[in-house]
Amino acid sequence: MMRLIKILLAAFVALFCVFYAVQNIVNLQAAHGFVAYVASMADHGAYPAHFGPAITAPALTWTMLWIIIALEMGAGLLAAKGAYDLLKARKASADDFNAAKSYALAGCGIAILVWFGLFSALAGTYFQMWQTDAGLNALRDASMFSIQHGVVLLVLALRDD
Numbered sequence: 156m157m158r159l160i161k162i163l164l165a166a167f168v169a170l171f172c173v174f175y176a177v178q179n180i181v182n183l184q185a186a187h188g189f190v191a192y193v194a195s196m197a198d199h200g201a202y203p204a205h206f207g208p209a210i211t212a213p214a215l216t217w218t219m220l221w222i223i224i225a226l227e228m229g230a231g232l233l234a235a236k237g238a239y240d241l242l243k244a245r246k247a248s249a250d251d252f253n254a255a256k257s258y259a260l261a262g263c264g265i266a267i268l269v270w271f272g273l274f275s276a277l278a279g280t281y282f283q284m285w286q287t288d289a290g291l292n293a294l295r296d297a298s299m300f301s302i303q304h305g306v307v308l309l310v311l312a313l314r315d316d
Contacts, residue, residue, distance in 0.1 A: 158245050158252060158315060164307045165238035165259035171300075172231030172266055179224050189289065190223070191216040193278055199286040207281060226269045234262025237311075249316050256311055263308035271301035 179186040194210040210216060237259025244255035274284075274297030284290030 158241070161256075161259075161311050161315075162238055162241045162245060164310060165234050165241055165262070168259070168263055168266060168304060168307055169231045169235035169238055172227050172234060172262065172269075174231075176224050176227035176231060179220070179227070183220075186224075187217060187220050189293070190220045192287075193282050193284045193290055193293075194219060196282055197287075199283055201286050202283055205283065209282075223269065223273060226265055226273070230262045230265035230269060232262070233258050233265060237262055249314075252315050259311050260308060263304050263311065266304040267301050267308065270297040270304065275301060 191211070191213070194216050196205055196209040199205075210219070237256065240255040240258055241252070244252045247255075275294060278284045278290070279294045279297075282290075285294050
């Protein structure tokens with residue numbers, strides 16, 4: 156039963172990440188507007204001074220968005236490959252099933268890097284996105300997403316005997 160749960164968890168990580176990437180592509184202008192707004196550090200009242208510059212150049216904000224989308228898609232595709240590998244190894248030995256986890260674990264790890272690293276650690280601190288309503292909501296969601304992916308990573312990493 157735990158093997159099936161791990162396969163499904165990897166599949167749901169894949170869907171989550173791919174769906175976010177596709178939603179960003181389908182809403183490309185809105186997604187860029189959000190990234191550009193956060194990177195501009197506009198409307199910061201609580202901490203109006205910043206130790207580094209805002210990023211307002213469209214080429215840079217578009218690059219930032221495409222990095223986010225690429226990492227979301229990459230995490231999803233790795234998790235999907237991992238779910239497939241786990242599905243193929245579901246009746247194999249414990250060693251073979253454990254070896255089949257590598258892509259699923261990598262997908263979860265990249266997902267954590269996106270939502271914890273990029274959104275929480277970078278955008279939440281350097282760009283101070285918590286100072287605006289839109290940024291605060293995204294930061295809260297990113298925190299939840301990174302925790303969810305971290306829990307899945309831990310569950311998947313548990314050794315199967």
